[in-house]
Amino acid sequence: MARLQTPAELEELRKQILSTRDPNKPCITLCSGSACNASGSREVAAALEEEIAKQGLTTDVDIRKTGCHGYCERGPIIVIHPEKIAYFQIKPEDVPEIITETIQGKKVVERLLYTDPATDEKIVHEHDIPFYKNQERIVFGSNSSVDPKSIDDYLAIGGYSALAKALSAMTPEGVLQEVKKANLRGRGGGGFPAGVKWEGTRNAADPIKYVIVNADEGDPGAYMDRSLLEGNPHAVLEGLTIGAYAVGAHEGYIYVRQEYPLAVENVFTAIRQAEEHGLLGENILGTGFNFKVIIHQGAGAFVCGESTALMTALEGRAGEPRPKYIRSNIVGLWGRPSVLNNVETWANVPLIINKGADWFTAIGTETSKGTKIFSLVGKITNTGLVEVPMGTPLRDIIFKIGGGIPGGKKFKAVQTGGPSGGCLPEELLDLPVGFDELTKAGSMMGSGGMIVMDEDTCMPDVARYFLEFLTDESCGKCVPCREGMRQMLKLLTNITKGKGKEGDIELLEQL
Ligand SMILES: Cc1cc2nc3c(=O)[nH]c(=O)nc-3n(C[C@H](O)[C@H](O)[C@H](O)COP(=O)(O)O)c2cc1C
Structure with a gap:
């Protein structure tokens, strides 16, 4: 590839790339992010390639191995374009049926669709699924339409x-x-x-x-x-x-x-x-x-x-x-x-x-503009990466997008802001997420980790877990961290083992 000499040459190249792409040609996008790879995406990719070749469709169907689609709970995920039919938790054994039924026969394979737990209804298109419908994916959305190894794919989306x-x-x-x-x-x-x-x-x-x-x-x-x-x-x-x-x-x-x-x-x-x-x-x-x-x-x-x-x-x-x-x-x-x-x-x-x-x-709150990507993990039905406008209430993220707490358990708290952040209890579920709102509530935005806890979670255990992490990760340069953290961990470990003493809480607060 000769180096592009002008912005006009870049536009020319973009036109060329787009002219070789037929928007009506079937294209299977397969989530190939780390989470989906761990749940078998590479094997699904191999099965797709094999089956497409076997059915003589190599030139008629494209396969695009994309980045993470976000709905990690349901991986491996494939979306079939141009119809945008979404199939979840695909196994290599499902592939022949997908190619025969959906690619050749233009029919959906019902059992691979998302089932709405509230209505039992099968949902065909990715954008109609509650996990996606309630998000605004301006930054993360392109992940599912480009192969990260292809600059042409990136150029094709502008x-x-x-x-x-x-x-x-x-x-x-x-x-x-x-x-x-x-x-x-x-x-x-x-x-x-x-x-x-x-x-x-x-x-x-x-x-x-x-x-x-x-x-x-x-x-x-x-x-x-x-x-x-x-x-x-x-x-x-x-x-x-x-x-x-x-x-x-x-x-x-x-x-x-x-x-x-x-x-x-x-x-x-x-x-x-x-x-x-x-x-x-x-x-x-x-x-x-x-x-x-x-x-x-x-x-x-x-x-x-x-x-x-x-x-x-x-x-x-x-x-x-x-x-x-x-x-x-x-x-x-x-x-x-x-x-x-x-x-x-x-x-x-x-x-x-x-x-x-x-x-x-125009997106977000008075002081926090745009969107934020969160990693929604822990005791939550829909584990994954979600992007919402700043100002979205925690309740919407956890219940509308995250699908609530599994096993009929009650929500207890959500931890935000990483190990130095804080836990927000049920009373704060209507808090809009924003930098200042989260800080005012005693936590912080951090980089976007959101760990959901249910009624069975022991909060001193959570505090001990994060202290253990921080003690382990302390570089040891500064005394308050190197020494203070270790003492706090000792106190909390005793408390979680039922060996807490009068005055431990005050000592923790002082530390
Ligand atoms: C202990 C510690 C760990 C941090 N880890 C990260 C990190 O992993 N990624 C990150 O972007 N910022 C991290 N930060 C924040 C960075 O110091 C810095 O504020 C940030 O990268 C600046 O980028 P931003 O203004 O775009 O957020 C960390 C801060 C602290 C105190």
């Missing part, structure tokens, strides 16, 4: 048009102002406004600046960043490149744990393809802008998700945090101004540039 627009029709300052106006708040933790962070870096005097993707994602139960990077790596790369242009960086890093091998593999492939197409590297799209991206595989330490520890690890030293007397957007990686944003934050950027800040701010 990929890299935001980058072309930014580089050819907007100034770096204009890009920055659009992101600021969108009030895009960081999806990885504190909800800090990305535009404000970028502005600090852009205005810093040092001419060498960096942009970084935080794909460490170490919170127990959270896998949205991993799935986004696995399923749509080009969207993250495109956002990162636009950010680099806005702040004046020519080098970017993706810090991803090596425990996420599919994410690592897919992002490596995406970088290579983007370089081959002239969408990364020297003179991107002939605009004179240079930008290269380097992948750093983290060894899997929770603390390395913290911005300064991550940068220290990138420098090749032990990943320990440092006090932020000066923020890392001014003095960051190798002492240079560095923008670090979360995977989901970067993936929002192309949407904002393409559709505009006004479109983005």
Whole structure:
């Protein structure tokens, strides 16, 4: 592939790709994210390929192995296009019937459809299923329509048009102002406004600046960043490149744990393809802008998700945090101004540039704009990844999308914000999810882990579990964490074993 020389050449290539794609040709999209792979997606893919060949349909039917579709509870999932017929929990043995009945005979296989537990009704189309119907999947939705290993698939859905627009029709300052106006708040933790962070870096005097993707994602139960990077790596790369242009960086890093091998593999492939197409590297799209991206595989330490520890690890030293007397957007990686944003934050950027800040701010609440992806896990009927507009009540996420608590049990609490977050009880079920709302309620948004607990869950046990995790993951640099956590764990372990003493609670609070 010759490198694209202009934005017009990119559009020409997009046209060419689309002209070879018949929207009426049957296409089977198969969820091939880590969760579906674990429940047998690779075997289903092999069975599909074999059966399609056996029935002489190789040129008549496409198979697309996509990223995570989100409904992990029901994987492996296939969706048959153009009708958008969704089948769940597919086994290799189901494949001959699917090809004969649905592809050849244009009939649905009833037993593989979703059954609505409330009405017992069979639902044919993915978008009519309550799990999907109540979501707004502006960031995560593309996962199910692209093969993450194919840049053509990304280009076919409009990929890299935001980058072309930014580089050819907007100034770096204009890009920055659009992101600021969108009030895009960081999806990885504190909800800090990305535009404000970028502005600090852009205005810093040092001419060498960096942009970084935080794909460490170490919170127990959270896998949205991993799935986004696995399923749509080009969207993250495109956002990162636009950010680099806005702040004046020519080098970017993706810090991803090596425990996420599919994410690592897919992002490596995406970088290579983007370089081959002239969408990364020297003179991107002939605009004179240079930008290269380097992948750093983290060894899997929770603390390395913290911005300064991550940068220290990138420098090749032990990943320990440092006090932020000066923020890392001014003095960051190798002492240079560095923008670090979360995977989901970067993936929002192309949407904002393409559709505009006004479109983005129309979604969400007064202070939290856009959508948020949550990983809904624990004692919940529909485990999976869900994306909702900011401001959606917890009750809707847990009951309308999540399908409530299995086994007729009662809801007890939902834990949000990762190990340093908090548990929200039943009285707060109508709380709208937003950065400030969750903090005010005593928890936090964090990166989007949502662990649901039922009436059988012992809350001291939950607290002990998270303390054990944090004690184990403590890097040991600071005394309150290294020593305090261990003492708290001792106290809580005693309590959970029925050996608690008068004054333990007060001591825990003091600690
Ligand atoms: C102990 C600790 C772990 C963290 N882990 C992550 C992580 O895995 N992913 C992430 O994006 N942010 C993580 N953060 C937050 C980062 O320090 C930082 O605020 C964030 O990556 C900035 O990106 P954002 O503004 O787009 O959210 C962590 C923070 C702490 C204190």
